[in-house]
Amino acid sequence: MFSLSEENYLKAIFHLETAYKGGVSTNALAEEMQTKASSVTDMVKRLSDKDLVNYKKYQGVKLSDAGKDAAIEVIRKHRLWEVFLVDKLNFNWDEVHEVAEQLEHIKSEKLTNELDKFLEYPKRDPHGDPIPDAQGNFAVANRALLSDLKKGETGICVGVKDSSAEFLQYLDKNKISLGKEIKVLEKEDFDQSMIIKMDRNELMISNLISANLFIKTT
Amino acid sequence: MFSLSEENYLKAIFHLETAYKGGVSTNALAEEMQTKASSVTDMVKRLSDKDLVNYKKYQGVKLSDAGKDAAIEVIRKHRLWEVFLVDKLNFNWDEVHEVAEQLEHIKSEKLTNELDKFLEYPKRDPHGDPIPDAQGNFAVANRALLSDLKKGETGICVGVKDSSAEFLQYLDKNKISLGKEIKVLEKEDFDQSMIIKMDRNELMISNLISANLFIKTT
């Protein structure tokens, strides 16, 4: 089994690998883990000794197959617990992250699989991210960013790229939620800001917002 | 907040204090924690520095009020999670301990209280132990041991003193479960073994069994 810290590193490497493809640099990992580069080098060596990552000095890290499996298992647990918190315990989607960060490290295969069953095998977490199944298979997201839509196009809001409490609270305040149809009424060339229509409301949003909303085009 | 190890020590001290009344010796704690006396001395000093226990060299430890509150909170979480695992996730009562040992350390007041509500404020865990409420109040157990009953007396089985998987599996195998009425048909003076009647079955049990079953006399 892996330590809490090891699991967090594996998860971080996984996220960085998928976000940017290819090896993950020491500094990028340090930034993601909110720690120092020298601490990262230390840990990366330990993970390498355990064959969870492939590491060569000055060349960044990549997850091994075993490392990837471990990372996906942690992500599976994280997302399942998020669903539990929102669907069963009245948490809002902006309150789940911190608690799920703790719950994702609980070690019990039976717990994970029974929780999955109890929640009726959810496919996505409250932020629209796919939940790996017990075999580690992901539903690959077929989605674009709202910022990529052109004037006049429509789509259904299916996920958030930034799931910080601040962003989610902005969305709540403006009644933007997953499953809603969004139409781009206007798009400003200069700053990429948009006027969008949801339900019967029109709303002006900046590029920082639209570039963090995943859309399934209709 | 307290570390995982600190919480486990506080819990252990709490259990030993209530079981034997009065200060807890270093060796007793070492035995309970499955560790060495020297490690206990180390930790007890740290807990004392944080005013969670009162400690004087060679005189054992006692929980302070703050330490007692922390211990009760951990016990509350442990028992709530046990109820969750049995009632919602199809765990048997002999499978919950290990997982609850992990879940009891999750830090989120909202999580604990929403879980309590979700479970409809259970008063007892699957082994019959009382669950402290959000203010730390226990339902004090008004119960005796089956081994204290005399020939001819009856009671309702309301809890187990030993909640090891081995003991619980013995009980399952012999169809002994909480809520059942038990009558002492015979009691052997020599070894305190008993013949008991439950449902329509008669069963011979040794003192080791009867001294680990809590009974509410009828």
Place this chain on the structure above:
DNA sequence: TCAATTATTTAGATAAGCCTAAATTATTTT
């Protein structure tokens, strides 16, 4: 291309929690 800058690694500390072995204090036994 070579000097400056940036990224990364190494060296040496630190803290929490644990260990063994040795020293010290308490308790029993005779």
Place this chain on the structure above:
DNA sequence: AAAATAATTTAGGCTTATCTAAATAATTGA
């Protein structure tokens, strides 16, 4: 009450995961 035994503490180490500061490698740009 002294000697033997048991309980407890101290001293000194170890591991994990972190840090700062210094050294080294890689990259950039003039």
